[in-house]
Amino acid sequence: MDQLDHATRDDRRAAAEALLPELEDAGVVGVALPWVDTSGITRVKTVPLAKLPSAAAWGVGMSPVFDGFLLDDSIVAGRFAGSAIGDLRLHPDLSRLTVLAGQPGWAWAPVDRYTQAGVPHVQCSRSLLRRLVSSLAEEGYEVRGAYEVEWVVGRPDGLPDDPDAFVPALTGPAYGMTRLAEVSDYGRDLLVALEEQGVAVDQFHPEYAGGQLEISVGAQDPVGAADTALLVRNTITAISAQHGLRVSFSPKVTADGVGNGGHVHLSLWRDGENLMSGGDGTFGLTAEGEGFTAGLLAHLPGLLAVGAPSVASYLRLVPSHWAGAFAAWGLENREAALRFVTGPDGNRQHAANVEIKSVDLAANPYLLMAGCLAAGLAGVRAGSRLPDPVGVDPASLSDEGRREAGIRPLPASLEDAVRAFESDEVLTAAFGEELAATVADVRRGEIALFEGVSPEGICRAVRWRH
CATH class of the missing domain: 3.30.590.10 (Glutamine synthetase/guanido kinase, catalytic domain)
Known part of the structure; x- marks a missing residue:
């Protein structure tokens, strides 16, 4: 990915402007511009639809401090990340712009992060993946x-004395038809939404852990596969909310559970x-x-x-x-x-x-x-x-x-x-030196965050973050 010159910016603006009529007809009023931080949390800024051409050409401002964020939103002052000084530009990839079937009025486009000078940010994971491809x-x-993608669905209110507790919303056995019947409408709406968004689903089925489900999708190029993983998770979250369910993608939802x-x-x-x-x-x-x-x-x-x-x-x-x-x-x-x-x-x-x-x-x-x-x-x-x-x-x-x-x-x-x-x-x-150091610094920040915390305490802290 080379430096953005004026001709490239003009081309991006024109491409976005050409999309506006179709997006307006689809009822889109805002566009979500997500990226994933070093801790694996998806962060986002949004623009009104009318501002999409400007965002495509010049990006949307966002602090580089998020490279140093931990999953609890605290910040690690790392060797190359965690400073509030400076600014980056979020440039949407219009080739992946998608009208969100589970969030009426919204479209979605993953971003590449650039510096103010128009060169790829050295810690942009999407740009790194492009280079390796x-x-x-x-x-x-x-x-x-x-x-x-594996996830669990829970009841939204947890327990009377612990609203953040995980209470499985499904009671059927692992891989059981009973469990599928429990989520019949939910699963239908999820499959419909993914199809409308152009996601090729290979399988959808109940999984092993309590309240656990899984979706497998078709193979793509590496950047496309990562984008689709992001879109699938966003869609699952949106459809779950519509059905009054709380969703977790955490690797360990409960200390005695199997995990995602x-x-x-x-x-x-x-x-x-x-x-x-x-x-x-x-x-x-x-x-x-x-x-x-x-x-x-x-x-x-x-x-x-x-x-x-x-x-x-x-x-x-x-x-x-x-x-x-x-x-x-x-x-x-x-x-x-x-x-x-x-x-x-x-x-x-x-x-x-x-x-x-x-x-x-x-x-x-x-x-x-x-x-x-x-x-x-x-x-x-x-x-x-x-x-x-x-x-x-x-x-x-x-x-x-x-x-x-x-x-x-x-x-x-x-x-x-x-x-x-x-x-x-x-x-x-x-x-590269900067990104490799930031990976290590952020990981050690999470290690320090959970020093001395029990497995139950760790699961509770991460349960609704991923």
């Missing part, structure tokens, strides 16, 4: 990806061919597909600093809970951190992908996807190879058995993940 393209590769994941599915492509299939490697992997997957596995400890970025994440990331607590991979192994998916016979060239199970929805989806691309590309460049796949729950093996199989436990705390991130030269180089 370009790096892959320069070497002839593209990645297709998608986020799974935010799994990422990725496949590497070249010249229209899926490199996760059709090769001579294990399960049909090509050499490049194996290198990409091996890169993810090798850098997964550091990736958790952006993919499992909350203290609460490590209450979820425990063995034998389908969370992927060990650095291992396997075919359809839901206890391995990387679950390899071939898809059914006859459709493998289209469907084969790798799923990262250790991550959750406290993550900034742009930062996480950027880290995945950097790790995967490093593996391709190095010609990395995978260890033997694991066909059992790694927790069922002895410590010696895991050592012999080369299976490592993933970081068991946010501090461990931050240290792994800081020592990972691939990830820190891809993020």
Whole structure:
């Protein structure tokens, strides 16, 4: 992304002006301009519809202080973030402008953050992801990806003596038809809204935890996948509010619960061919597909600093809970951190992908996807190879058995993940000095925030933030 010159600004203004009649006909009066901060919280400014051309050309002002925000809205005075001095410009991406079916009168367009001089802000996660997509393209590769979104719906008033308590709004069994019947109207409205917004839903179903549901969407380019994850979550929140439900995407809603994941599915492509299939490697992997997957596995400890970025994440990331607590991979192994998916016979060239199970929805989806691309590309460049796949729950093996199989436990705390991130030269180089430092500073700010707090207290504090 180059510096914005006057010709580019004029083109953006003209494109926005061309959209106004259609948006007016749709009843739009305001446009939400969201971005995601380092803590994974979606922040927003809005403009009246008439101001959209100006916003497209010149952006909307916003302080860079949000790079240092924690999930409770306190601010870390980091090495490169957390200052109230200066200003940035939020520039909407009109190619993703969407009329919000669940919020009548509103449209939505994710933003790229620029400096006042018109250059991409060094800590803009969406701009970072764009750059890494370009790096892959320069070497002839593209990645297709998608986020799974898990959430729980609760009763809006909690308990009589604790209005912020989580009381599941659904009583049916995990994956049960009874639970689907309970949310029949809600699910219908959600699917309709997503379809009207152009989101290709693959699956919608009840999940395991109390009050838990999940949506899977079609694979897209990496920036599109992160944008869609943001839009899906916003739509879920809006439709839930219409139905009088409270929604949480937190990695750990209650201390004794299973938690919400935010799994990422990725496949590497070249010249229209899926490199996760059709090769001579294990399960049909090509050499490049194996290198990409091996890169993810090798850098997964550091990736958790952006993919499992909350203290609460490590209450979820425990063995034998389908969370992927060990650095291992396997075919359809839901206890391995990387679950390899071939898809059914006859459709493998289209469907084969790798799923990262250790991550959750406290993550900034742009930062996480950027880290995945950097790790995967490093593996391709190095010609990395995978260890033997694991066909059992790694927790069922002895410590010696895991050592012999080369299976490592993933970081068991946010501090461990931050240290792994800081020592990972691939990830820190891809993020750049300022953004890498801010990731570490914000993570340690949350660690300090929850120092000495019980698991129950942590869950309560994060429950309605994500």
